[in-house]
Amino acid sequence: MWDFGGIIASKKYDKVVEDLSVFPGTKWFPGAKLNFAQNLLKYKDDKLAFIFQGETKVSKQITYAKLNQTVARLAKSLKEMGVKVGDRVVSYIPNLIETPTAMLATAAIGATWASCGAELQPNAVIDRFGQIEPKVLFTVDGYFYRDQEFNITENVKAVVEAIPSIEKVVVVSYITNGRPDISHIPNAIHWDEFISKEENLTLEFEQLPFEHPLYVMFSSGTTGKPKCMVQSAGGILINHLKELILFTDCKGSDVINYITAPSWMMV
Numbered sequence: 001m002w003d004f005g006g007i008i009a010s011k012k013y014d015k016v017v018e019d020l021s022v023f024p025g026t027k028w029f030p031g032a033k034l035n036f037a038q039n040l041l042k043y044k045d046d047k048l049a050f051i052f053q054g055e056t057k058v059s060k061q062i063t064y065a066k067l068n069q070t071v072a073r074l075a076k077s078l079k080e081m082g083v084k085v086g087d088r089v090v091s092y093i094p095n096l097i098e099t100p101t102a103m104l105a106t107a108a109i110g111a112t113w114a115s116c117g118a119e120l121q122p123n124a125v126i127d128r129f130g131q132i133e134p135k136v137l138f139t140v141d142g143y144f145y146r147d148q149e150f151n152i153t154e155n156v157k158a159v160v161e162a163i164p165s166i167e168k169v170v171v172v173s174y175i176t177n178g179r180p181d182i183s184h185i186p187n188a189i190h191w192d193e194f195i196s197k198e199e200n201l202t203l204e205f206e207q208l209p210f211e212h213p214l215y216v217m218f219s220s221g222t223t224g225k226p227k228c229m230v231q232s233a234g235g236i237l238i239n240h241l242k243e244l245i246l247f248t249d250c251k252g253s254d255v256i257n258y259i260t261a262p263s264w265m266m267v
Helices: 036-040 064-080 098-108 122-129 153-162 233-247
Strands: 009-011 048-053 059-063 088-092 112-116 136-140 142-145 148-151 168-172 188-190 213-218 228-232
Touching: 036 098, 036 233, 048 064, 059 064, 064 098, 088 098, 088 122, 088 153, 098 112, 098 136, 112 122, 122 153, 136 153, 153 168, 213 233, 228 233
Parallel strands: 088 112, 088 136, 112 213, 136 168, 168 188
Antiparallel strands: 048 059, 142 148, 213 228
16 A cells, blocks of 8 residues: 555655554554655645635635645744644644644644644633643634634633643634734734745655654543544555545545534544
């Protein structure tokens, strides 16, 4: 599947699996060095990468060329504020185009991503993110549901005040025409103020082991505080390729549609 899926790596694996008699717990593809975001951003043309359709009835689109540049600008800003390999970056946001953009920038520099949908209440977000001590929070002024507008800036304030590790809160404007008032949110800055203004950047991808933590996902919390589940960059990548290429026969000209919040894992 590695070869068939065309995985990009600066160093190929020494062997597929370390010891199958140790299961679970063995190491897969030891010796490999790769970057998850580099594999997703290998196209840099004018084909559409994302189409967003929100309840505002406004559709937004972004090409692979534009996405690459936006990720590069955001990655530069994250690195400049001190985010490094192994740090956690999180989002409390709907599925806007900015959401996967922030994830890709996080993965590009080797940090670890976790997300909660904007519909979750502050305590649910704190129970999840409080366990992993994130350095940066990407969020939004609010969201739409059934033609109603829900402002979540007070919820964001509560989350930030409860998690002292958060050094920066990057706020995307979604329900507000112009810039929302974020003066009451500690360490908050607007997306367009945070992202680097520099153009034509070269996106440098940290080369990391196959088992490097890409995502932290969370259990539902029905039996107490949600449990953290760490997903490896290589494991997620090779499973995406397997499921999309083999299971769904997905081509570059196809469109995949997900109607869900970023609180959930879709299979």
